[in-house]
Amino acid sequence: MSIIAIVFFFGGLGFILILVGYIWGLSQAIEQETLWGLVYFFVPFASWVFHIKNWSNKKVRQPFLLQLAGFLMYFLLGIIIAFLPVIGILGTDGSVPNVDRGSNEPSPSSFSSDFHTYSSLSQEPYPTSAAPVTHPNSARVAAQNSDFKQSMKLGYTYYGQGDYQTALINFNRALQIRPGEAYAVKAVYNTKSAIVQSSVK
Structure with a gap:
């Protein structure tokens, strides 16, 4: 209804x-x-x-x-x-979400702005000194963060080249590392929409 x-x-x-x-x-x-x-x-x-x-x-x-x-x-x-x-029927500001049922292709300008925003937010302040690792899971967390960033960057790169399938693989990999992460979720949604739109054409 x-x-x-x-x-x-x-x-x-x-x-x-x-x-x-x-x-x-x-x-x-x-x-x-x-x-x-x-x-x-x-x-x-x-x-x-x-x-x-x-x-x-x-x-x-x-x-x-x-x-x-x-x-x-x-x-x-x-x-x-x-x-x-x-x-989810209305946005948090009371407006109807701007979803075009007829055209699923995401706006390139908005998608690229997400990338720049994500890049600035993802610059986490890791220590540069050679201080010893005290937490047993620190190395694993750092590796996961690195893998997540790499997967997202690869996804954006392939998306920009029009290789949506490869971009989707990388975005899904990032989402597996950080389930529910907003940028990864939106990237997967936009990429799937681009694949649908490209298949229609």
């Missing part, structure tokens, strides 16, 4: 329930006393007073519950919209 369909469904249903409940309650107020009907219509929140005052009357209680159901629809709609960024 699309975002627009969700908004129309819950928003429209909530509006109908509130409107029907209000008109129904207004008719009940007029039926009981004309003055109550005028107060119900013109004075804000007087309808709540009317329903609470006559809560024992089932006919008066039902319209109020119908209006509450309408407000509940709007409450659910607010919760759904609030959680859309979490489930």
Whole structure:
């Protein structure tokens, strides 16, 4: 179900329930006393007073519950919209992700900017002195970092040359070293999209 369909469904249903409940309650107020009907219509929140005052009357209680159901629809709609960024339908800033279903080819300019950003972030401050390694896993971690950087650089290089298959192999290798790493995940996605686009052509 699309975002627009969700908004129309819950928003429209909530509006109908509130409107029907209000008109129904207004008719009940007029039926009981004309003055109550005028107060119900013109004075804000007087309808709540009317329903609470006559809560024992089932006919008066039902319209109020119908209006509450309408407000509940709007409450659910607010919760759904609030959680859309979490489930990935909306971006974290509330906007729809810019994914073009018709063309899967990534923008070269944005992809190259990712490379430059990654390169600047990946310059980790390793010690240059010949200090002894105290942690038993330090050598293995350093080797993994080196392999990750090398795989990413090779991936970007082959991607720039149009060799998407080889680029994908290197990006996947980097992703195996650092599962879930943002630049590697995005590089794999962009490369797969480029492969799909090139196969269509």
